[in-house]
Amino acid sequence: MGANTRPKELGVCGLDEIDESEFSGLAQRHRRELHVHCYRMLGSFEDAEDTVQETFLRAWRRRETFAGRSSFRAWLYRIATNACLDLLAKCRPEPATGGEVRWLQPYPDRLLDELAAAVADEPEVVAVARETIELAYLVAVQHLAPRPRAVLILRDVLGWPAKDVAELLGDSVNSVNSALQRARAGMREHLPAERQDWTGGEEDAGTRELVRRYTDASVATDIDRLAALLRDDVRCSMPPTPGLHVGRDAVVTDWVGSGFVGMTGLRAVETRVNRQPAVAFYHWRKREGAYLPLTIDVLRVTGGTISEIITFHDDQFPRLGLPERLPADGTD
Template sequence: MTDARPPGADEAAFIAAVRSGDAARFALITERHRRELQVHCYRMLANYEDAQDLTQETFLRAWHKRESLRGDATLRTWLYRIATNACLDFLDKRNDRIPVPFELPDPGSEVPHLQPYPDRMLPEDPQESAVARETIELAFIVAVQHLPPRQRAVFVLRDVLGWPASQAADALELTVASVTSALQRARVTMRRRLPGRRLDWRSPATHELSDDERGVVKSYIDAHERNDLDGLMSLLREDLRFAMLPAPGTLVMTAEEAVDGWVSGGLFQRGRDDWRGVATTFNRMPAAALYLRSPDDPEYRLFAIAVLRVVDGKIAELTGFDAAGRPWPGLPPTLSVVADVTAE
């Protein structure tokens, strides 16, 4: 998403708002960039709620620094620079966000603050949407979290947004040589974290779900609603990677081990066997929102979100998120007994 356009009408309107002190006009102009900045913050932080907060912090900083926008940069570039540094300041203050060394066993699992990103909040800009799936899938987001913060920023600015080295160096107050070195190290880590995955982030990429993916989500929900454990087991690969956030740890297990583990944890047992599911998408990936009804409850309540990676018609990775008692964008907190809901 290289932004090489010369400053134009957007910047002229912004500068006019700054000169007149028109805060409302300033907010209207910058608001157009909210969704893409929020995705940028999410890539940096892996947490949807933090991305919302840091996007708002970006707009506050932009207002306070409004006089610093000159005619040598576009408004979008200027806002991305502010957002990137706001995220870096946030990471500098959070000891719980220190990357786990790659050498530890299965470091990809140690991102307990990971949250899924609702597709309906993704940018509507066609150019940004074209690369969204490649750069917002959970595996990519987790891999990015294992880069040190400034290396992470360099990687996102250079290889995701397509900024030239000089522009990234200026934004991060680094030398071009430092940016080049950081990018080389980041690419090595990303290749190790995503073996066999597509690594050309700036090329056009599909973000539509395949028929296989849609079919697997439907079958996954049907198996829950029928308490069909054999059917559920048949959907899982024998080398399933499973995680349930916020609990740390990704386990590799057989389909039978996965289902047996869920049953031994109390699911599909009397009192926890009345399911409804909603097919949806998070992070441009197929997902199921699972609702559970207790015997005395007149409604099904949101219980968990399962984000799936489907390979050859089977679930290869299942990342679950505890969703009980909290709102999730685009999902109703409850379903009535007769409800038939499909989320987009």
């Protein structure tokens, strides 16, 4: 984080001698990385956007508190983390339970690519690691209490020293280290056991072929072909709709009960979300004369089979950069 260096972009004047426009220009350079940080803390793309905006407002109003002892980036991270903790205390006093996160939202890969490109020449910025942005990680993090969650992300993801985290939280180094151990134990409890074997973030031929087969079987609503692609202990959820289905039989039963089997007029677009393969489905609407957004499935692949499907509703299509409609293909 460069916590012991004065930000070169501020020169020798600090924040007291710049106007609001200049301040905004400095802060905006860090918007995307702060957004990803808040997204990890909150699990919601929308809440992360609101919290980053709140971070910039707080930073401008409290600019006199920046004394140059840490970098401008680190100072913004401190404000953002506290803004996240305030939101969690107000809106989500209890962490997620039961393996599902009803407020979970996807994060488009195109924005992660923008961040990776923006910080490519800044070695002090921690790159967005696939392991800390995948949905399985986000779900596990949301099961931690807010302060241990903050400690885990600051220490294990961003690489902050324990003393800096302690200063941010107004706590002792011993307390921070204890919270980190509890958080790591919680992550081991909630992360998939075979996480190290997950290949969803790799563009390997086997994963691409599996996703293609899943896409084709889904468009055909062929339940037998789909079932053959699933692990025995596959997990399926659809936030914010409550309900976590675990096991191939339970998932298939849910699909049959939902009316999916026998549905016609589907088309699909393959994409990537949270560094994972995803398939966006569109449903033919005769009145509109087009295929309109239906759902998007984000897949976790383990050992050549699908080990998790998290389905999101059509309201997520715009931020994922997906078409708002697909034209008729002449076959319907």
